[in-house]
Amino acid sequence: MAARDYGQYSGITRALELVGERWAMLIVRDLLVGPRRYGELAASLSRIPSNILASRLKELQAAGVIRRMPRSRVIVYELTEYGRELEPVVLALGAWGYRALDDPRDEQLITPESMTIDLRSAFRASVAAGLPPTAYAARVGGAELLVRVDGSRLDVSSDDGPADLGFTAGAGIRRLILGELPADRAIASGVVEVTHGEVALLDRFASTFRLAA
Structure with missing residues (x-):
């Protein structure tokens, strides 16, 4: 070494x-x-x-x-x-660092791998366990992901597939995940754009993926 x-x-x-x-x-x-x-x-x-x-x-x-x-x-x-x-270490470190994020610089990218780990860091299995199974087609920056939540199980992949809610967002999605911006305001302000599905499902997403600010 x-x-x-x-x-x-x-x-x-x-x-x-x-x-x-x-x-x-x-x-x-x-x-x-x-x-x-x-x-x-x-x-x-x-x-x-x-x-x-x-x-x-x-x-x-x-x-x-x-x-x-x-x-x-x-x-x-x-x-x-x-x-x-190392997985719990990486997820805990990611959650800790996520709370310190500012707006990205022009050269900073959101990759499918980085967004996948951010979602896994923010996933609240105890909350998801009480909600209906839901699939989200999320395009965040340069990452296009299919996010499937079934009870306390989370699967994030780059696969195509049916989704209950489709949305696009930039780095500002962190404000939704940190609880700084409720789902309705995230849509109204253009932070998140719903492309298909029930708009109310974004509330479910925000409840399922949440880091305390």
Whole structure:
């Protein structure tokens, strides 16, 4: 491992030595969405230099966090069981950071992987368990996602499929997720545009995906 040595013997310093290097946690984040080819990781993390991506992948493999696997005649990277144990850490870190977001800069993108993890961070399974199954076709920035909620189960994918509610939004959707803007005002102000389905279902979405401001 090329990671820095903090000179301390503790669990958190070892964790930072393994996944604390720049870009490492974003690679883990994207692989939490699903296995990815090298080119898919490079496209999602568009500003990562190719030599850094290659180095991080080698380091994470050496640490037992990810592995290379053949799949349909191509090589993909996926998390090991040990790597998947980072999921609650990534979701908690994402929820913590989401509350500090400002308006995005022009060069900042919303990717399908980043939005998927943001939704998983904000998902309130206990609330969803008491609501009817609902599917949302969400276009947020450059991310087009099918969000299926069935009881306490959440599935977010880039698949096409029927949806009860379709909507488009930009980065301002954070105000809905943070509870700063109720659903009706989000629509009236243009933060969210409903493309099909019952407008009232946006209230259900806002109840299901909520982070305290």
